[in-house]
Amino acid sequence: MGWIKGRCSWPRTHTERHEARQSSYRCHHDVYRNRRSGKHARSWPASGVSKSVVSQRLSALEAALNVRLLSRSTRQQALTDSGKYFFERCQKIIEDFQLAAEEVSDRQDEFSGTIRIAAPMSFAVRHLTDVFSTFLQNHPLIDLQIEFDDRMHDLVGDSFDMAVRIGRLKNSALIARRFGQSNRVVVCSPRYIAENGNPHSIESLENHYAVSYANLTPQSEWIFRRGDELKSVTPKSRMRVNSGDIQLAAVKDGVAIAALPLFIVHKAIEAGEVQVVDLDWQLVPDDLSIVYPQNRFLARKVRALSAAIIAQIGSPPCWESCLSAEQQERLKS
16 A cells, blocks of 8 residues: 555555455544544544444554554544544545445435534524424435534534535635525613613613623624614623523623624514614624535535525524514615
Protein backbone atom coordinates (compact mmCIF):
# COMPACT_ATOMS: atom_id res chain seq x y z
CA MET A 1 0.00 0.00 0.00
CA GLY A 2 2.16 2.78 -1.38
CA TRP A 3 0.36 5.78 0.10
CA ILE A 4 2.32 5.64 3.35
CA LYS A 5 5.73 5.18 1.80
CA GLY A 6 8.48 3.73 3.90
CA ARG A 7 6.19 3.27 6.89
CA CYS A 8 4.22 0.14 5.98
CA SER A 9 5.01 -3.51 5.68
CA TRP A 10 2.19 -4.77 3.49
CA PRO A 11 1.50 -8.54 3.84
CA ARG A 12 3.14 -10.57 1.13
CA THR A 13 0.82 -13.54 0.53
CA HIS A 14 -2.47 -13.26 -1.32
CA THR A 15 -4.42 -14.43 1.73
CA GLU A 16 -2.67 -11.94 4.01
CA ARG A 17 -3.29 -9.11 1.55
CA HIS A 18 -6.97 -10.04 1.24
CA GLU A 19 -7.43 -10.20 5.02
CA ALA A 20 -5.62 -6.89 5.49
CA ARG A 21 -7.79 -5.20 2.86
CA GLN A 22 -10.94 -6.55 4.51
CA SER A 23 -9.72 -5.39 7.92
CA SER A 24 -8.81 -2.01 6.46
CA TYR A 25 -12.24 -1.52 4.93
CA ARG A 26 -14.19 -2.71 7.99
CA CYS A 27 -12.10 -0.67 10.42
CA HIS A 28 -12.17 2.50 8.34
CA HIS A 29 -15.89 2.14 7.75
CA ASP A 30 -16.46 1.87 11.53
CA VAL A 31 -14.42 5.06 12.04
CA TYR A 32 -16.20 6.83 9.19
CA ARG A 33 -19.67 5.98 10.50
CA ASN A 34 -18.79 7.39 13.89
CA ARG A 35 -17.38 10.55 12.34
CA ARG A 36 -20.53 10.95 10.21
CA SER A 37 -22.69 10.48 13.29
CA GLY A 38 -20.76 13.30 14.99
CA LYS A 39 -19.17 11.01 17.58
CA HIS A 40 -15.69 11.47 18.97
CA ALA A 41 -13.11 8.74 19.18
CA ARG A 42 -13.71 8.15 22.87
CA SER A 43 -17.42 7.51 22.24
CA TRP A 44 -16.79 4.71 19.75
CA PRO A 45 -17.92 2.10 18.75
CA ALA A 46 -20.27 2.62 15.85
CA SER A 47 -23.91 1.72 16.22
CA GLY A 48 -24.36 -2.04 16.00
CA VAL A 49 -20.64 -2.84 16.36
CA SER A 50 -19.19 -3.64 19.78
CA LYS A 51 -16.21 -1.74 21.12
CA SER A 52 -14.17 -4.94 21.31
CA VAL A 53 -14.81 -5.73 17.63
CA VAL A 54 -13.75 -2.26 16.54
CA SER A 55 -10.65 -2.52 18.72
CA GLN A 56 -9.75 -5.90 17.22
CA ARG A 57 -10.19 -4.63 13.67
CA LEU A 58 -8.10 -1.57 14.39
CA SER A 59 -5.32 -3.62 15.99
CA ALA A 60 -5.32 -6.01 13.02
CA LEU A 61 -5.10 -3.10 10.60
CA GLU A 62 -2.26 -1.46 12.52
CA ALA A 63 -0.40 -4.78 12.55
CA ALA A 64 -0.93 -5.23 8.82
CA LEU A 65 0.26 -1.71 8.03
CA ASN A 66 2.99 -1.80 10.65
CA VAL A 67 2.01 1.70 11.74
CA ARG A 68 0.12 3.18 14.70
CA LEU A 69 -3.14 4.82 13.59
CA LEU A 70 -4.64 5.69 16.96
CA SER A 71 -3.00 7.04 20.09
CA ARG A 72 -4.64 5.69 23.23
CA SER A 73 -4.76 6.77 26.83
CA THR A 74 -7.02 5.98 29.76
CA ARG A 75 -8.99 9.17 29.13
CA GLN A 76 -9.17 9.57 25.37
CA GLN A 77 -8.25 8.29 21.94
CA ALA A 78 -7.13 10.33 18.94
CA LEU A 79 -5.89 9.68 15.43
CA THR A 80 -2.13 9.89 14.96
CA ASP A 81 -0.67 11.83 12.02
CA SER A 82 -0.49 8.59 10.03
CA GLY A 83 -4.04 7.76 11.11
CA LYS A 84 -5.33 11.14 9.94
CA TYR A 85 -3.50 10.73 6.63
CA PHE A 86 -4.89 7.23 6.12
CA PHE A 87 -8.41 8.29 7.12
CA GLU A 88 -8.48 11.27 4.76
CA ARG A 89 -7.24 9.20 1.81
CA CYS A 90 -9.78 6.46 2.41
CA GLN A 91 -12.64 8.81 3.28
CA LYS A 92 -13.04 9.94 -0.32
CA ILE A 93 -13.42 6.32 -1.45
CA ILE A 94 -16.22 5.63 1.02
CA GLU A 95 -17.95 8.93 0.24
CA ASP A 96 -17.83 8.16 -3.49
CA PHE A 97 -19.30 4.74 -2.78
CA GLN A 98 -22.11 6.24 -0.70
CA LEU A 99 -22.73 8.91 -3.33
CA ALA A 100 -23.09 6.23 -6.00
CA ALA A 101 -25.48 4.33 -3.71
CA GLU A 102 -27.53 7.50 -3.14
CA GLU A 103 -27.74 8.22 -6.85
CA VAL A 104 -28.91 4.69 -7.63
CA SER A 105 -31.36 4.76 -4.72
CA ASP A 106 -32.59 8.16 -5.87
CA ARG A 107 -33.95 6.55 -9.02
CA GLN A 108 -36.39 4.47 -7.00
CA ASP A 109 -39.93 5.66 -6.38
CA GLU A 110 -39.67 5.29 -2.59
CA PHE A 111 -37.20 7.31 -0.54
CA SER A 112 -34.78 5.37 1.65
CA GLY A 113 -31.61 5.90 3.65
CA THR A 114 -30.47 8.52 6.14
CA ILE A 115 -30.79 12.31 6.08
CA ARG A 116 -28.51 14.16 8.48
CA ILE A 117 -29.78 17.64 9.35
CA ALA A 118 -28.84 20.48 11.73
CA ALA A 119 -31.32 23.08 12.97
CA PRO A 120 -31.48 25.78 15.67
CA MET A 121 -32.91 24.43 18.92
CA SER A 122 -35.71 26.91 19.70
CA PHE A 123 -36.83 27.11 16.07
CA ALA A 124 -36.82 23.35 15.48
CA VAL A 125 -38.63 22.42 18.70
CA ARG A 126 -41.44 24.88 17.96
CA HIS A 127 -41.82 24.54 14.21
CA LEU A 128 -40.07 21.48 12.77
CA THR A 129 -40.86 18.49 15.00
CA ASP A 130 -44.23 17.91 13.30
CA VAL A 131 -42.54 18.12 9.89
CA PHE A 132 -39.99 15.49 10.85
CA SER A 133 -42.62 13.15 12.32
CA THR A 134 -44.89 13.44 9.29
CA PHE A 135 -41.97 12.93 6.91
CA LEU A 136 -40.98 9.71 8.71
CA GLN A 137 -44.57 8.46 8.67
CA ASN A 138 -44.85 9.13 4.94
CA HIS A 139 -41.47 7.56 4.15
CA PRO A 140 -40.95 4.47 6.36
CA LEU A 141 -37.56 3.63 4.82
CA ILE A 142 -36.08 7.01 5.80
CA ASP A 143 -34.00 7.62 8.92
CA LEU A 144 -33.36 11.13 10.25
CA GLN A 145 -30.30 12.14 12.27
CA ILE A 146 -31.06 15.58 13.70
CA GLU A 147 -28.79 17.93 15.63
CA PHE A 148 -30.76 20.61 17.51
CA ASP A 149 -28.13 23.24 18.27
CA ASP A 150 -27.83 27.01 17.89
CA ARG A 151 -24.15 26.85 16.92
CA MET A 152 -23.09 26.88 13.27
CA HIS A 153 -22.04 23.37 12.25
CA ASP A 154 -19.39 22.61 9.65
CA LEU A 155 -21.69 20.86 7.18
CA VAL A 156 -18.88 19.28 5.20
CA GLY A 157 -16.65 18.34 8.12
CA ASP A 158 -19.58 17.02 10.19
CA SER A 159 -21.16 15.27 7.17
CA PHE A 160 -24.54 16.99 7.25
CA ASP A 161 -26.84 16.74 4.24
CA MET A 162 -28.61 20.00 5.06
CA ALA A 163 -29.11 22.62 7.75
CA VAL A 164 -31.69 25.25 8.63
CA ARG A 165 -29.99 28.60 9.20
CA ILE A 166 -31.35 31.84 10.64
CA GLY A 167 -29.32 34.97 9.92
CA ARG A 168 -27.01 36.34 7.27
CA LEU A 169 -25.00 33.60 5.57
CA LYS A 170 -21.24 34.10 5.47
CA ASN A 171 -19.96 30.80 4.05
CA SER A 172 -19.90 30.99 0.24
CA ALA A 173 -18.93 27.29 0.09
CA LEU A 174 -22.56 26.37 0.85
CA ILE A 175 -25.55 26.22 -1.45
CA ALA A 176 -28.32 28.32 0.11
CA ARG A 177 -32.06 28.32 -0.50
CA ARG A 178 -33.64 31.33 1.15
CA PHE A 179 -37.33 30.76 1.92
CA GLY A 180 -38.35 33.73 4.05
CA GLN A 181 -37.33 36.06 6.81
CA SER A 182 -37.45 36.00 10.57
CA ASN A 183 -38.65 39.27 12.04
CA ARG A 184 -37.68 40.26 15.57
CA VAL A 185 -39.59 42.55 17.90
CA VAL A 186 -38.85 44.32 21.16
CA VAL A 187 -41.05 42.85 23.89
CA CYS A 188 -41.68 43.41 27.59
CA SER A 189 -44.20 42.21 30.15
CA PRO A 190 -47.13 44.15 31.62
CA ARG A 191 -45.34 43.92 34.98
CA TYR A 192 -42.20 45.52 33.55
CA ILE A 193 -44.22 48.38 32.05
CA ALA A 194 -45.99 48.97 35.37
CA GLU A 195 -42.66 49.20 37.20
CA ASN A 196 -40.44 50.90 34.59
CA GLY A 197 -42.69 52.52 32.02
CA ASN A 198 -43.11 51.67 28.33
CA PRO A 199 -40.23 52.56 25.96
CA HIS A 200 -41.60 55.16 23.56
CA SER A 201 -38.68 55.52 21.12
CA ILE A 202 -35.55 53.60 20.11
CA GLU A 203 -33.44 56.24 21.89
CA SER A 204 -35.32 55.55 25.14
CA LEU A 205 -34.37 51.85 24.91
CA GLU A 206 -30.90 52.74 26.18
CA ASN A 207 -32.47 53.72 29.50
CA HIS A 208 -33.91 50.22 29.96
CA TYR A 209 -32.38 46.91 31.02
CA ALA A 210 -32.31 44.12 28.45
CA VAL A 211 -31.74 40.37 28.29
CA SER A 212 -29.17 39.89 25.51
CA TYR A 213 -28.61 36.91 23.24
CA ALA A 214 -25.02 35.73 23.69
CA ASN A 215 -24.71 34.07 20.25
CA LEU A 216 -24.97 37.40 18.44
CA THR A 217 -21.97 39.62 17.72
CA PRO A 218 -21.97 42.22 19.15
CA GLN A 219 -24.19 40.77 21.85
CA SER A 220 -25.85 43.90 23.18
CA GLU A 221 -26.30 45.98 20.02
CA TRP A 222 -29.73 46.15 18.42
CA ILE A 223 -29.82 47.37 14.81
CA PHE A 224 -33.00 49.06 13.59
CA ARG A 225 -34.07 50.16 10.14
CA ARG A 226 -36.54 52.70 8.80
CA GLY A 227 -36.63 52.73 5.03
CA ASP A 228 -32.99 52.88 3.95
CA GLU A 229 -31.79 54.26 7.29
CA LEU A 230 -30.06 52.13 9.90
CA LYS A 231 -29.53 52.97 13.54
CA SER A 232 -27.95 50.95 16.35
CA VAL A 233 -29.04 51.04 19.98
CA THR A 234 -27.34 49.45 22.99
CA PRO A 235 -29.66 48.92 25.97
CA LYS A 236 -28.14 48.23 29.37
CA SER A 237 -27.61 44.47 29.42
CA ARG A 238 -28.57 42.94 32.73
CA MET A 239 -28.35 39.33 31.58
CA ARG A 240 -26.66 37.49 28.68
CA VAL A 241 -27.82 34.01 27.70
CA ASN A 242 -27.41 31.71 24.72
CA SER A 243 -31.06 30.65 24.69
CA GLY A 244 -34.03 32.54 23.34
CA ASP A 245 -36.30 30.53 25.62
CA ILE A 246 -34.46 31.79 28.71
CA GLN A 247 -34.68 35.32 27.32
CA LEU A 248 -38.44 34.92 26.98
CA ALA A 249 -38.79 33.52 30.50
CA ALA A 250 -36.91 36.51 31.93
CA VAL A 251 -39.13 38.92 29.98
CA LYS A 252 -42.29 37.21 31.24
CA ASP A 253 -41.02 37.60 34.81
CA GLY A 254 -40.55 41.34 34.30
CA VAL A 255 -36.77 41.21 34.67
CA ALA A 256 -36.02 43.20 31.50
CA ILE A 257 -36.96 43.82 27.88
CA ALA A 258 -35.60 41.79 24.97
CA ALA A 259 -35.35 41.71 21.19
CA LEU A 260 -36.77 38.30 20.26
CA PRO A 261 -37.71 36.49 17.05
CA LEU A 262 -41.43 36.23 16.47
CA PHE A 263 -41.06 32.47 15.99
CA ILE A 264 -40.15 32.26 19.71
CA VAL A 265 -42.41 34.90 21.22
CA HIS A 266 -45.62 34.63 19.14
CA LYS A 267 -47.60 32.46 21.57
CA ALA A 268 -46.65 34.64 24.54
CA ILE A 269 -47.93 37.66 22.60
CA GLU A 270 -51.20 35.91 21.80
CA ALA A 271 -51.60 34.91 25.47
CA GLY A 272 -50.96 38.48 26.67
CA GLU A 273 -47.92 37.39 28.69
CA VAL A 274 -45.74 39.90 26.84
CA GLN A 275 -46.47 42.74 24.49
CA VAL A 276 -44.72 44.26 21.51
CA VAL A 277 -43.11 47.67 22.05
CA ASP A 278 -44.46 49.71 19.12
CA LEU A 279 -41.70 51.84 17.60
CA ASP A 280 -41.28 53.87 14.42
CA TRP A 281 -38.17 51.79 13.64
CA GLN A 282 -38.09 48.03 13.08
CA LEU A 283 -35.34 45.58 13.99
CA VAL A 284 -33.39 44.34 10.96
CA PRO A 285 -34.82 40.89 10.08
CA ASP A 286 -32.82 37.69 9.64
CA ASP A 287 -32.93 35.42 6.61
CA LEU A 288 -34.48 31.96 6.85
CA SER A 289 -32.46 29.56 4.71
CA ILE A 290 -31.81 25.91 4.09
CA VAL A 291 -28.18 25.26 3.20
CA TYR A 292 -26.43 22.30 1.64
CA PRO A 293 -22.77 21.31 1.19
CA GLN A 294 -21.62 22.41 -2.25
CA ASN A 295 -19.78 19.20 -3.06
CA ARG A 296 -22.56 16.74 -2.18
CA PHE A 297 -25.15 15.22 -4.46
CA LEU A 298 -28.53 16.75 -3.55
CA ALA A 299 -30.72 13.68 -3.28
CA ARG A 300 -34.45 13.77 -3.98
CA LYS A 301 -35.17 12.83 -0.38
CA VAL A 302 -33.24 15.92 0.81
CA ARG A 303 -35.14 18.13 -1.63
CA ALA A 304 -38.42 16.58 -0.44
CA LEU A 305 -37.64 17.27 3.23
CA SER A 306 -36.65 20.84 2.35
CA ALA A 307 -39.97 21.36 0.56
CA ALA A 308 -41.86 19.99 3.58
CA ILE A 309 -40.08 22.43 5.91
CA ILE A 310 -40.80 25.39 3.63
CA ALA A 311 -44.47 24.42 3.32
CA GLN A 312 -44.78 24.12 7.09
CA ILE A 313 -43.40 27.62 7.74
CA GLY A 314 -45.53 29.29 5.05
CA SER A 315 -45.23 32.70 3.42
CA PRO A 316 -45.54 34.95 5.30
CA PRO A 317 -44.41 32.76 8.21
CA CYS A 318 -47.25 31.34 10.28
CA TRP A 319 -46.12 33.02 13.52
CA GLU A 320 -46.66 36.57 12.18
CA SER A 321 -50.43 36.14 12.65
CA CYS A 322 -49.87 37.05 16.34
CA LEU A 323 -49.45 40.68 15.29
CA SER A 324 -52.18 43.16 14.48
CA ALA A 325 -52.65 44.18 10.85
CA GLU A 326 -51.02 47.53 11.65
CA GLN A 327 -48.01 45.84 13.25
CA GLN A 328 -47.62 43.44 10.31
CA GLU A 329 -47.70 46.34 7.89
CA ARG A 330 -45.09 48.19 9.93
CA LEU A 331 -42.71 45.25 9.60
CA LYS A 332 -42.69 45.78 5.85
CA SER A 333 -41.74 49.45 6.06
